[in-house]
Amino acid sequence: MSKSPLKEWMASRIGARSIGAMTVLVLIGMVELAIRAGIVNRFIVPLPSEIIVAIPRIIVEENVLHRFWQTAQEVLWASLLLAGVGIPIGALLHRFSIMRLACETWVGALAAAPIVLMYPLFLVIFGRSATTIVMIGFAAGLAPVILKTLEGLAGTRQVLLNVGRSFKLTASQQFWKILLPAALPTVFVGLKLGLIFAMINIVGVEFLINFGGLGQLINELAERYDLPGTYGAICFVILTSIVFFDTTERLERFLRPGA
Amino acid sequence: MIGDSAPSTTASIDTALPGDARLLDVERVSKRFVTSEGVITAVDDVSFSIAPGEFVSIIGPSGCGKSTLFNIVGGLVADYDGRVTVAGDVVRGTHPAIGMVFQEESTFPWRTVVENVAFPLEIAGASKEARLERAEHFVNMVGLRGFERRFPAELSGGMRQRVALARTLASEPRILLMDEPFAALDEQTRLLLGDRVLQIQQTLKQTTLLITHNLTEAVQLSDRVLVMTYRPGRLKRVVDIHLPHPRDSEVVSSDAFGHYVAEIWHDLREEASRGIRDDESRVLEGRAKR
Numbered sequence: 001m002s003k004s005p006l007k008e009w010m011a012s013r014i015g016a017r018s019i020g021a022m023t024v025l026v027l028i029g030m031v032e033l034a035i036r037a038g039i040v041n042r043f044i045v046p047l048p049s050e051i052i053v054a055i056p057r058i059i060v061e062e063n064v065l066h067r068f069w070q071t072a073q074e075v076l077w078a079s080l081l082l083a084g085v086g087i088p089i090g091a092l093l094h095r096f097s098i099m100r101l102a103c104e105t106w107v108g109a110l111a112a113a114p115i116v117l118m119y120p121l122f123l124v125i126f127g128r129s130a131t132t133i134v135m136i137g138f139a140a141g142l143a144p145v146i147l148k149t150l151e152g153l154a155g156t157r158q159v160l161l162n163v164g165r166s167f168k169l170t171a172s173q174q175f176w177k178i179l180l181p182a183a184l185p186t187v188f189v190g191l192k193l194g195l196i197f198a199m200i201n202i203v204g205v206e207f208l209i210n211f212g213g214l215g216q217l218i219n220e221l222a223e224r225y226d227l228p229g230t231y232g233a234i235c236f237v238i239l240t241s242i243v244f245f246d247t248t249e250r251l252e253r254f255l256r257p258g259a
Numbered sequence: 260m261i262g263d264s265a266p267s268t269t270a271s272i273d274t275a276l277p278g279d280a281r282l283l284d285v286e287r288v289s290k291r292f293v294t295s296e297g298v299i300t301a302v303d304d305v306s307f308s309i310a311p312g313e314f315v316s317i318i319g320p321s322g323c324g325k326s327t328l329f330n331i332v333g334g335l336v337a338d339y340d341g342r343v344t345v346a347g348d349v350v351r352g353t354h355p356a357i358g359m360v361f362q363e364e365s366t367f368p369w370r371t372v373v374e375n376v377a378f379p380l381e382i383a384g385a386s387k388e389a390r391l392e393r394a395e396h397f398v399n400m401v402g403l404r405g406f407e408r409r410f411p412a413e414l415s416g417g418m419r420q421r422v423a424l425a426r427t428l429a430s431e432p433r434i435l436l437m438d439e440p441f442a443a444l445d446e447q448t449r450l451l452l453g454d455r456v457l458q459i460q461q462t463l464k465q466t467t468l469l470i471t472h473n474l475t476e477a478v479q480l481s482d483r484v485l486v487m488t489y490r491p492g493r494l495k496r497v498v499d500i501h502l503p504h505p506r507d508s509e510v511v512s513s514d515a516f517g518h519y520v521a522e523i524w525h526d527l528r529e530e531a532s533r534g535i536r537d538d539e540s541r542v543l544e545g546r547a548k549r
Contacts, residue, residue: 157363159361159363159364159365160365160367162335162359162361163359163361163367163426165335165353166333166334166335166357166358166359166427167353167378167379167382168353168355173382177378177382256369258368258369258370258371258410258411258412
């Protein structure tokens with residue numbers, strides 16, 4: 001029996017995304033109704049319709065696009081550092097078991113550490129600048145990238161490695177042609193987790209040190225008790241997250257086709 | 260035409276061939292593993308030779324050391340007693356003359372069919388154009404024309420094993436070593452893939468060593484079947500298969516085929532029963548210890 005056109009559309013990529021968007025709209029509508037009905041206090045959560053109205057205002061008056069770009073740049077630099085440093089460290093820990101035994105527990109502990117509380121130290125080292133924000137984001141996201149890279153490399157199926165051995169691959173060929181491509185899905189899970197930790201910390205430090213992009217704007221709007229504006233700025237943080245996640249997924253599909 | 264006459268069976272463990280007729284020589288190979296239960300001899304003093312163009316199967320019950328022997332001949336295990344040579348050249352580590360097809364699914368999921376098959380040519384440094392052209396030749400040979408740009412995730416288990424076979428053939432090995440490559444497939448697919456393997460073997464005159472626990476597969480494909488004992492794995496018997504060439508899966512309906520299967524099963528049954536008894540006693544011992 002063939003599928004109905006509606007089921008086919010729902011199963012398609014566009015269909016799934018449309019359902020996702022509609023779900024968000026329905027949820028927003030429910031929040032609007034709950035606030036209007038007095039179930040949720042509007043002095044804590046503003047009306048979604050007020051937030052929508054506030055967005056053009058914060059774009060014009062608060063220069064939000066520039067701030068969005070500042071935060072996006074910081075996230076981009078932190079992501080590049082995470083990939084450029086975290087993946088090689090994970091690969092080194094995989095390659096040298098003595099290093100793995102020595103460091104894996106510490107790296108795991110680093111993942112649970114509240115790095116953001118060390119911001120005064122970073123301020124002393126890097127000054128009140130974007131570098132501090134990027135470095136805190138990087139430090140916060142590093143552990144999951146290392147651990148997931150290690151997990152991905154260690155989890156490569158032995159038979160694939162044996163195929164490489166049967167074709168007499170060198171250690172370098174074995175890494176670039178088999179180990180890394182096989183580990184990429186797990187490596188990307190680590191990168192996405194690292195990105196989440198980095199973003200939270202970047203916006204948080206912008207808020208704390210009152211410097212830079214969206215975090216600083218949220219701080220300022222909150223101090224003015226401009227709740228719709230604050231929530232509007234948070235929407236731009238979410239937008240940053242969506243942009244980076246989408247880019248990461250596209251990169252993963254490009255580097256690891258056939259999944 | 261299938262020979263239905265009474266087959267002649269050579270019952271012997273003397274597998275020595277004249278010196279110039281040997282391509283692969285396995286000489287007095289033994290392998291022991293140290294486990295928590297003590298030292299286990301997986302393979303014990305196994306010797307055999309394979310002539311160029313010959314198709315030989317090794318059959319035995321689970322746990323008889325077939326896969327260990329596969330790993331030793333393929334150069335994946337270095338620490339063993341005895342010697343393996345290819346045309347007189349001692350195998351130390353993996354040998355370029357030996358191509359391996361594994362029991363587990365071993366295609367690279369991130370590469371298309373043709374990219375998988377082109378892999379050994381890429382490693383050998385062939386130009387992109389040359390390797391893709393060559394790879395397409397082997398893709399056609401295993402009957403996957405039209406699937407060149409598909410990824411393994413889009414193929415069935417049997418098709419993926421054919422990709423793995425084509426990839427190994429693309430490296431043009433002098434000896435093709437296969438470890439139960441069709442074990443995960445259903446019987447009909449296995450028989451039909453056996454036809455494909457026979458066609459390839461006849462076309463390329465490919466020297467092949469097949470490790471299997473499947474009687475039908477061993478008799479359908481082989482010129483010789485080496486029967487192994489249950490632990491420790493020793494050669495129990497060598498059965499020459501005198502079924503006519505070219506062969507295909509129709510051969511399974513012949514009397515001669517049935518005779519060979521019965522003959523081998525007679526030896527194998529005893530070993531398989533020992534294996535089952537051994538497993539049962541180990542389970543009981545384990546329970547008693549708890």
